[in-house]
Amino acid sequence: MISPKTQYRVVSGLLGGALVTSALAFAAPVATAAPAAAPGAKVVVLNDPSFVDTIALADVPTNEGHEAANMIVGLRADGHTVTELTTSTPAAITAALKGKDTLVVPELERDAWAQNIGSASRSAVKSFVRNGGTIVVASDYEDTLNTLFGYKIETTGDDGWTKRAPAGSPFRGGPASLPDNNGSNSAVISTLPAGAVVEYADSDNDNAGVFTKREGKGLVVSLGWDWYWAAPAQADGQDGGWRSILDTSVRTGIKPAVAPSNVFKLPKPAAHSRAAAVKLKLDLPGAGKIKVGPSKKGTLKTVTKKVGASGNTSVWVKPSGSTIKKLKKKLKASGKSAVATKLRVKATYTPTGGKPRTVTRVYVFKLQR
Template identity: 65%
Template sequence: MIPPKNQSRVLSGLLTGALAAGALAFAAPAATAAPEPETPGAKIALLNDPSFVDTTDLENVSTDPGHEAANMIVGLRADGHTVTPFTGTTAEAVTTALEGQDTLVVPELERGEWVPALEPAAKSAIVSWVNAGGTIVVALDSLGTLNGLFGYEVEATSDDQWLNVAPTGSPFHGGPATLPSNNGSMSYQISTLPAGAVSQYADADNDNAGVYSTREGKGTTVSLAWDWFYASPAQAEGQDGGWRTVLDTAVRTGIKAPVVVPSLTPTPSPSPSRPRRATRSRCPRPRPTPVPPR
């Protein structure tokens, strides 16, 4: 049984599922087979700072499902990627983390906003690194990480279920046909996506995206609408329904020669005003009850 994040999400999820079941047939959030391994895997810097993300020692992950950052580390490594966790907000910490990597993964920022805490030179280094060819993948971007870095004004809404609408030529084209609204999901309003953004997964009305991507210079941004709570394969009976494959695809968009970190010369912010924060639809959740060892 999936541990609820809070009682209101469980009741809401049951009601939503009952209403939607007769209208659309979507994939259940069951575990899927590991993606077909490719060589080489992505070289990933993953934010694992407990000041911002929920994490734990990796040996505890299998019996403690509520630590999304740790779940992502375990899952990405299981699928053949090299993951280097990092912490910090200084220019030195960020540039050191990005050096030699092709992908930056930002898990759900459950404990605080990361971008406003970054030194200006650190923020500039991330933006320049993406423009030079890096890929940034953000899970459950309810605190506006991409808004803050690139000046987007993406707004979040309640969770949904999504169909694969990826265009021909997209790395997501031919991926899972549907994605479920796992416990810990939300949606991105398509009408608020930046110009040129591509919805890779959208609801039946094409109003809300579960996955979208953008091009920034030579690089790519990918935003995912699930947070990796109680996630397979970190938890043996964890949630999936195709999300594991989608994450694997998202980080593989960054597979190329490692991106050189540009100089730390600050660049002007893409927006003179503070970017609008995406507002998540769910209520704050209590700490999840640890799953007892089997």
């Protein structure tokens, strides 16, 4: 199936060689630099030739008309890890999306995808998104989002878009405008689902080149361009800011790193020494550093230890010289076999890659003859 927006490519192909050269020789929007280096997203790209236009990746530099392959090459060039989805059975989709951040559905130039993969496969995609994944759909004239999520979006042509991303949007720092590259369309804003956020709109604010929509814990991103003749897949390909938009889109699926636990408690003493020291056996969440010392300055000695992956370590907490001196004086005056004092111990545990946490507890320190 050939979309209305690309029919002129076919017409151009039927013309004489000179006219074909003229049609394809228009100046591509200026290419932008690769996005700043940062950990990339784990991306799955639909690359099933039954649905998308693709080609061997080695041939992409000299073959501009294969949008799925163009997107794969571009995403990898920008530091993302790309898995190609070449079949759309429920098992294949579930396996491919496991542990991934984002699913990219390129232009469906060969056939509609969501309508033809069956309800179980559609459910696998929806589950991925609603449980925190991102789906990015390029040039969605085949009603992928309408079919998956029950939207009723209508598409139309346009001639470029200006940034409308609100505060807090991941696209807030994107290019000021986006061109209508060869192979672009818009979503009619009045037909967008409730809660959709228009990130880029035309001058009349009635059509969106980029919009987003929350679905459960995940995100839907719709992009108006189809990635025909696209930088960096082709050195002279189109861009105009769309490269950075795709980079931002797939990064929205990256889950924030889970901070390592720093929760612990100070135990009862495991042992006492004759010299008034207290042994603590600590069960910490994992590798890191533990610092144990006085809550009141000068009463105890401070000790710092590295903690291994098991989190298990022991620390002897010892009174300071001045505290021992006071206890000895008290012991001598009392005539008893032992004397004691209560001191508050402060322990700070910092897990590797995490934030410190401080806990205090009062212990009895006994000095014996």
